[in-house]
Amino acid sequence: MRALVSVTSTVVWVLSAEGRVEEEQPGLQGFTGLSFEEVRGDGWTRALHPDDYARVLDEWAGFLRLQAPAEIHYRMRRHDGEYRHMRARAVPMFDEHCRLREWVGANEDMTAYEQGTDELRDREARLMQFADSLPHIAWELDPSGAAVWVNRRLQEYSGCETSSVLGWKWADLFHEDDRESYISGLRRAVEQGQAFRLEARVRRADGEYRWFQLANAPQSTKHGGIYRWFGTATDIDDSYQATEKIHRFLATLAHELRNPLAPISNGIQILRMPQSGEQAKESALATIERQTAHMVRLLDDLMDLNRVRSDRVVLRRAPTPLSTVINTALETSRPAIEKGQHPLRVNLPARALSLHADATRLTQVLSNVLNNAAKFSPDQTPIDVIVTEQPGFACVEVIDRGIGMLPEMLQRAFDMFAQADTSVERSYGGLGIGLNVARRLVEMHGGTIEAASDGPGRGSRITIRLPLSTSEAGDEPVSTEGEADLSSRRRVMVVDDNEDAARIVSMLVESLGHVVRAASTGADALNLAEHFRPEVAILDIGMPGMSGYELARRCRQTVWGRHARLVALTGWGQEADRQKSFEAGFDHHLVKPAGSAALRKILLEPVGEGGRTPRTP
Template sequence: MSFFWGPDYLYFYNDTYARILGDHHPAALARPFWESWEHLREGFTPILAEAQAGRACTLTDLRFTVVRNGVPETTYFSYALYPVFGADGEVVGILNPATDSTAAVVSNRRREFQLRLGDLIRSLTDPGDVIAGASALLGEFLDVDRVVYLTVDDEGRAGSIERDWTSGRLPSMAGAAVDLDDFGAFAVEGAHAGRPLVVSDVAADPRCAPHAGAYEAIGVRAVLAVPLMKNGRLHVLLNAHDSRVHRWTNAQLGMVEDMLERTWAAVESVRAQAELRRERDQSEYLFDNMAEGFALLDSEWRILRMNAEGLRLTHQTLAGVIGRSHWDLWPDLVGTPVEKLYRQVRDERQSGMIDIPYTLPCGDIWMEVRAYPALESGLALFFRDVTARKVADEKLREADRRKDEFLAMLAHELRNPLAPISAAAELLQLGKVDEARVRQTSQIIGRQVRHMTSLVDDLLDVSRVTRGLAELDMQPLDMHRIVTDAVEQVTPLIRNRRHHLALELPPDAPLVMGDRNRLVQVFANLLNNAAKYTPEGGHIGLRTEVRPGGVVFHVTDTGIGMAPELAARAFDLFTQAERSSDRSLGGLGLGLALVKSLVHLHGGTVTCASPGLGQGSTFTVSLPRLAAEEGGGAKAPVEEPAPPSGGGALRMMVVDDNVDAASILAMLLETAGHDVIVEYDAREALALSGIGHWDVFVLDIGLPGMDGNELAQRLRAQPATAGATLIAVTGYGQESDRAQTKAAGFDHHLVKPVDIDDLFAILARIGERG
C-alpha cells in the first residue's frame, strides 16, 4: 500500500510496498513520486491524472523493472489508484494498493511455455529441428541472448554444439567444440553431480574470476547451465547465456529443466521413430536406456516390443505382453479417447498425444502417451509418468483460486461493521442525546472498531489463508449475545427498508463452543442477505430451537425467494444469479459462501430452502450444543465499563497531521481532565515545546517534513522537555518499528487504533508519580 500526498505526490508506503521500490527505498519515502519513477512519467501521467480528477482506476499485471541490490528484475503488479478527498471535496491524495502478481504471471507463462513446447516438438520429425525450435522458444520466454544445447561426449569433459539460438546480440556457437574445463572445475563437477550452474554476474562471481577469459571469449555476462543425467552419466548441458547481468529465478530454472527433459525425450523419440522406419531389427540397448516407456504395435494391435521402462510403468512382464492384443491387456481403454487417438494416428499417419489417468497396484497416476505411425500400419507408442506435472498444475490453479477467495473475503468482511459505526456517528451528530445514550453509542462504536481491528489482524496473514488454514478463538459462547450483536450490525439496513424483525429466543441461553466474531459474522450475513432481498415492509424472522445435541437457527424472510436450481448452489463461492427480475440485486455472491465455510469450521451445517420465486427463503444453521457444565458456568458478557479516569491532570501536547485523529484524541484527554494542546506540524510543535512545562507528548510517527522519531530526539535534547514522557502513536507495530521508537527516546509505543484504556493507564501512572 502506498499513498501519494499533495500536488507533488509525496510518496508514503508500508513495509511490504518497500520491496516493490527495491533500491529506491528508503530514499523514496516522503519524497515526490517522480523522483523514483521518472522513467514512467510518459505512460503513468495520464493514469495519475484520472485519479487526480476524482476517478478511481485499476490496472492488472503491468510489467515493471525493479532494481534490487543493483540488479534489475522483471516484475508484474496489479494495482489501483483511488482519489482521497479533503474536507472541501477536492482531491488531496491518491491511495495506491498494489499486489505483486509476478508469481501468477510467471506461472501462467510457464504453463504457456509448456503448451507451446509440446505443440512444437510434436510437429517436428528431425532431431536438429527439435533442438533449434525448442531453444528459440526458451530464449524468447527467458529474454536471454543465446540458448545452447551442448551434447557431452562419453568422457564428460568436452561437448559439441549442433544447433543453437541467438537473439542477435551474441554470435551463434553452432558447430563449435567446447572444453568444459575452460569454464572452471566448479562448473564441471557440478554438472557431473547433476547440479545446475547459476551465475548472475560473471564479473562479480569469484568462482569465475580465474576463467574470465573463457567467458569473455563467448560474450557471456550471465549463464544458467542445467545438466541432463541419464543412467548416472552426463548427456546434455543446456545453457542460457546473457550479455547482461541477469538475476535467474526459480521459475526460469524450471523452464530450462522442462525444455531439457521434454526436448531430450522428443529428440530420442524422433530418432527412435526414424530408426523404426529404416529397419525392423531395433537395438535393445536403445529402447532399454530410453527415459520413457516404448511399445511397438502391429496392424492387428498386437504388441511386438516393449522396453524395460514400459514394462515397469505398466507393471507387466515381457512374456505377458509380447504377441498379445493391446485391447486384451487393457480392456478399460476400449471406447475411450485413447482408442480414438490410436485409430486416428494409424489411419491418418499423423502423430498425436494424450494425457490419461492410469491405475496401478500402488495407486493412480497420470500417463502422457505419444503415438506415431509405424511401418505396415503399426503404431509406435511412447509413454511416461507425468503425475508430478499434473499435481503441480493443480496446485497452481488452487493457489490462484485461494488468492481470489482471500481477496473476496477481505473486502466482504471489512464492510459489515461499518453500518453500526455509521449509524452511531449520525446519532451523535444530532446533538440532543442524553448521557446514557452517548455511552451506549460509544460502546457500539468501540465494539465494532475492535471487531474490525481483529478482522484486519487475521486477514493480513495471507499465507495462512492461501494454505487453507483458519484459526478460530474457540470459547463457550452465549448464543443470545451472538444473535443480539448480529442484529445490531444489520439494524440500520432493516430500519431503512422498514422491515418487521421477529426474534424467537428460548428463555435459557444455549451455549456453543465457537469464535465470537466469526459467529456474529455468520448471522449478520444471513440477516443482511434476508434484508437485501426482502421488499420494503416485509417480514424477517430469526427463530432458535434447542435440541439435545445442538442448537438450530432458522432465518426466514418474505422476500423474492429462489428457483430450485439457485437454492441448490446458493452457498457456492461467486454464485451469481438473479433472484428476481431486478438485476440490481445481483444474486447470491460472497456472503453465503463465507457463511458455509465458517459454519463448517464450527462443526455445524447450513442449508437453504425456498418454495419458489416470490415465496421467501429459509436458511437453517445447526451448531453443536455445549452443555452447561462443559461451558464452565459461562455467563453472558456484562456491559463494557466506561473508560477509566486518566489520573491527575497533566499538561500534554498531541502532534498529528491527521486533524480528525488529533482532535478526537485531544477531546478524550480533555474529558479526563488534562490540559491538552494540539499541533499538526512537527516544527511548530518543536517551537511551542520550549514555552512552559510539559508532562507528556503524544506524537504520530508519520509526520511530514520531520517524522515523529526525529521530533522525539529533539525533544529529548532540549533541557525543558528532556524529562517529559514521550508516547508514540503509529500504524506500524512490528518489532523493528518498536525498536526505532525506543532508540528515538520514546517511553511508550501504541499502535493505531489506540486502546484508550491502555493510554489512560499510562497517564494515570504518570500522574501518580507527580
C-alpha cells in the first residue's frame, strides 16, 4: 500500500491511528505544495479553508473516536493558491489483534460538481424568486398530482399558509361546483400524461370566489417518465364577467328585437286578410308603426353607445334655456308616462336657468331618466321633476316610487348592460345601456349624474348637475316651416339593390307628391338618370358592383348631377360613415329606416342653381 501511495499522483494519504501525518505524503504534498515538515503531525490542516477549519477538525475527531469509515467535505488550498472543493473518504485499518493501525484515505476533487450544484441552486433560487413575483398563481405537483410547492401569490390570494394547501388539500379552495371537475380532470391527465386545462372558481381570502384559468403541464425525464407537473392559475374573473355581460346583452338584444317583430308580423297578416275591417286595419297599422319606432329607438341606443364609448360624439353647444330641455324631454317621454298613468309633478325655480349645452343630447339624457322612472314604477304612482339652482350649477332631480335599488346596484347603476333584476318575471325590457350613455353625455357637459335609493320597493332618485352658462340664453328660434307646396313636384331617383327597400321608399316619396323612378344597380341608375334627369337622388351605400359612394362621385361628374341633391340612405350611421358620404359628394346622410318627416324636409329644400346644396348630417 505504501509503495502505491508513493508512486501515485492521486491525492491519497496515510495517517497514523491518531490521525496525524508521520510519513511522506507524495499526493497530499504535491497537491498542497507543502513540504513534509509542513504537513507533519496536524500540519496538513493549514491547507484547509479558514471557514471550514473548525468544522472539519470537529468531524474528524468524531470519526477518530468511532474508528468508523469517514467522509468529510471541505475546501483545501491547492499549490497555486486556489481553494478546491474536496470530498475526503478514509477507512480505518486494523492489525491481527483488531487494534487500529492507521487510516488510509483519498481526496476527490469535487469542484466542478460543486460549481454546477451551486449554479443549479442559484438558478433554482432565481426561478423561485421569479415565480413568487408573478401575478399568477403557480405550483409544482409530484407525479401523482399532489402539490409539493406553491408560490407566494397563492398564499396572498387565499390567505392560507403553505402547509395547508400542499398535497391535495388546496383543492378545498375550489368552489364546490368546480372542485370535482378539477380533481377528476387532473387525475385523468396524470393517468394519460397529458396537459390539462380548466376554468374554475377559486376562493379568495375574503371568501369571494373568482374565475381562474388553470393549466397543468407534465415534465418528463429523458426516458419518458413524468417526474413532476408545473401549473399556473390566471385570474380571468373580470374578462369572464365582461363576457357574461356581453352574452346576457346579446340575449337581451335578441329578445328586445324579437318582441316588436311578433306584432309587426301579426299586423301584416291582418292587413292581408280580406275579411279584416277598416278598424282592424287601422289598429294593425298603428301597431306596426309603434313597434317599428320602438325598434328604431333600440338601434339608436346602440349607435349612441358606440359613438359615446369611442369618443366620437361632437356636442353642438349653444345657449340653451334649461326649461326648454325639460319641456322637450317631458314631451318625448309623455307616451311612457301616460301609459303607466303616472301623475307628473314638475317644480321649476322662479329664475330661468341657462346652459351652454347641446340641447338634443341633454334632452336625450333627461328623457331616458324619465322613461326609466315610468318603466320601473307601478302604475299610477307619481313622478317628480325638481329643478333647483346651486352655486354654478343647475340641479335636476327625477324621483319615482318604483322598485328601488339595493346598495350594490347603486354602485353599478350606470355600468353598461346593468339591470337590477334579469329574471324573466322581473323583466322590464330595454338593453340596460341608457344610463351608461346618459352618464357619458352629462360628463361631456362637465356635469355629474348620481343614483340614490332607500332600498327595494322604495323608489329611486336620479340627480343631474350641469354647469350654468356664464351668459344669459337668448330666445330659441321658432321654426316657421310649414307643409310643402307639392304642386311643384320633384323628380326623384331611388337606387337600392334591395328591391323591397327601393319599392317602399319610392311609395313613400310618391305619397309626398313627387315623381319617382327606381333602379337596383349603379349602372342602371346612371342610364336611367340620362333621360330622367333627377333633381334628387336617394342612394343606398352598400350595393354590389358599384357602391353608393362611387355612384355619387360619378353623378357629380354629369351635367344633371352637378346641381342635384344626393341623399345617402344606409344602415351605416357612425360619424366616420357620414364623413365618408360627404367626401363622396352626398348632401345628406340618412340612417335607415328614414321616416317620411326626414324625407319631406329634404325634398322641400330648394335645389341650388349654381352648385350643391349645403350638406347636413
